[in-house]
Amino acid sequence: MADESRPKTDGGPSAAPGSTAAAGGKKKEKKQRTDVVVPPKKPKLSKAERRALQEAQRAAKAAGGGQKPGRKGDRGEAQTSSGDGSRKTPRKPEENKIEGGTKMKDSADASIGDKEVSLFSHLPKPKDADTHLVPSPANNNSIHPAIQTLGHLYQTHAIIGGNARCRAMLQAFALLLQTYTPPETSRDFRHDLDHSLLKPAFQYWTTQCRPHSVSMGNAFSFLKLAVANLSRDLAWDAARDHLLESIEAYVTERIEFAGKAISRHAGSKIAPSGDVVLVYGKSEVINRLLLDAALVDKKIFRVIVVDSRPMLEGRDTLEILSRAGIPCTYVLLNALSYLMRDVTKVFLGGAALMSNGSVLSRIGTACVALLANSNRIPLLVACETYKICSRVQLESITSNELGDAEEVACTDCARTASSNRWREPVGEGKDGDILSDWKDQPNLKLLNLMYDLTPPDYVTGIVTEVGILPPSSVAVLLREMSPENSAK
Template sequence: MDSTTPTNAAEAPKKEKKKPDNIVIPPKKPKLSKAERRELQERQRAAKAAAQTDGGGDAGKPKPPKIEKKEKTSTAPDESKRKLKEEVKKEDPTENETADEVVALFSHLPRPKPPIDIHSVSNPSIHPVITTLGHLYSTHTLLGGNTRCRAMLQTFALLLQSYEPPQTSRDYRHDLDHSLLKPAFQYWTAQCRPHSVSMGNAFSFLKLAVANLDRDLEWSEARQILLESTEAYVNERIEYAGKAVSRHAASKIQEGDVILVFGRSEVVNRLLLDAHRDGKKFRVIVVDSRPLLEGRDTLQILSRAGISCTYVLLNALSYLMMREVTKVFLGASALMSNGSVLSRVGTACVALLAQSNHIPVLVCCETYKICNRVQLESITGNELGDANDVACTDCERVGPSNRWSGEKEKKEEVLDDWKNQPNLKLLNLLYDLTPSDFVTGVVTEVGILPPTSVAVLLREMSPQENNDSAFKGTDY
């Protein structure tokens, strides 16, 4: 065998590929040293800076001529935006609050709506009962989760009694949901005030009751079923539940207790009145805060019943908490699935101070206020009140009863011109979030539970197959 002959195919020389004639391969760039690369970068920067000083975007390209037409129309988008913004301000007075007047941390929250004038609503599809209740919501005449939810369900009952589905309707359930229930609820939420968790849960219950109706039922029979379901919801989930909460919480009141309450809570007032009727001797400290001063109503209710009361503002709480208080009873607007409590702003301060002084804190809340949402703070989800309420320092003119009446002559206030102060912003938050660590127990109609058991209670009351439908739309 010839030694020059390859022994296998692997040792055979590879055939060179023929390069196409129409492809030009550029030569490889020479490798530059570190100093040469730095010098090249400096030359490029200098060339770019010289091109910018000459007014051209590119150094080697001629400068394009200016077009006068573009200069004339360049401000048109800004002008159209300005006109559109002015039109929005005319239609919605709440848009008059510029971004400079709102605290940046809460600028994502919707602005409070002005009071609804029931005579100015010209939409014929909106029933007068809806606008009347919306006026009560927007003026804060109706306060509290139970009161607002009860009024909503009673209004729906009135609407159902007068509602007749169209004769051309194929399914009255669809028409009832889309032509009566949803428009009313959206009107209250969008035009008057954001709905509470209790209202959202009750509305979801009513929608589910409509969806579960038999399609072959006559409308008169279906109407009667819905009216009975609405009445049963109010009686069982609000009235009877409040009595059960009162019975469980009153068992924790001992002779000679000094009980502290904050603001106004329907269920807390009920349990204190029931305990007083049972002959228990105790004293109540009512803590209040501006601007709503809801504690005045609590003070009036309890003092008329013969209960010894003390009325203080929130800034005097630390002294009383250390000296006298033995128990704290708080209400709740909503109970989150992680045990946190959403309630009137100031509740977290009361619970924190009580926990630091080793005083038990019991939160009284019906189970229909439980929300499957988890909330870790009160910034991303909250409700803004009217900033002018904070600016008003005359306590005789604040509060839900005379907030919009205008009966008293307006006096000159210190903060009347706060909108004209460039470095001044007012914030009126309506709710805060109390962590579960500050709560000793949650009193519901099923008993007194630790905050960590709220998720278990939510799962037991809402089966897995109904979780999505029963609690849809219950966001704060």
């Protein structure tokens, strides 16, 4: 009975009045605190309002140079707040001064960013050939002089074409193997050969001179596999002879014999007389099959050589074919649509074959293939199997190579020699020539792409040393030629 008469203190209906007042007093004291600022409750936004707010935040971030407003260290509109809530004045960006007190941006930094085409800004920039001349061995003791010389030839486009670049690389490696001796402290000459001789040379060509081609990459993988398959107990002299024989066999079988087989397969598609064959640029295997058809098989046909700036490789093709007595017509790419009415067959070379059947080749090849397809003219792509790449590529933007923009600005395309070294433009410095000072034109950008991608739908057949195949069979051929399947 004593417990029932005791007043409850839990704030229920039977709680004592004094306890209720005490609890209410405590709550009232918490509401009267002035040192805590309670932010107002954010209103609930609709989906459209949230999207508009996000767009405004992105625009403000882009206007602030990619940094969030109010972030410390921002060079533009950054603001810092102190403990009492006051804000400091924003810092102004640093500007370079010139004589007379005038402030301006750094012209060098502005020219680098302003003259880049944003769609291709991720591609490696071309190296300046004038600043990377062949250095002496004293400047870089780890790189053989032959590697530096070949890199300079790559960089200046004195050696162009997938076969020529791959052949020159393997010949340079053969020279290195003849002069190389593993150190006495070496435990495994295969490791030293791979990391001290082959990789540094290949990385020097790729990073300092020019990105490697698919043919060079596949040949380098072959050489690395040949080194890894050597027996560890094998003497160095015997191992070197084995590697030199492997390099020679690779060049002979995969390049020379493959070119002869392609010439035989593709030459059978040329009629004994009356054909008009169209070729584009310069291709070693295309020139071989045309010469064999005219000189060996005694076929009578005419060749239309299509060319384009800035490389103008078709001039070399025109010289080779005309000296052999083959009737030729030389035109630029912009006149191709008119001459397509006379063409009966189109032969093109390829720098690489993607696994989905796409053809990576010199810039402008896709235009030729498109016109041939629209005019219902059969198009054959001659390419060796060692140029097949396991990568799938759908466009020419993700992976490509940038050339020197100055070659596009050079309106005088005549060459002083076959090394593709250009003379200065004849009209440089003249009034009205917008390309002579293109770097000073704020609204002008120049783009020099080296390759483009031809979709497999525009290709009638791909001529390899194993025969004429449809583009859909490239993946099957790649699987059959893989080292894993060949070892079984």
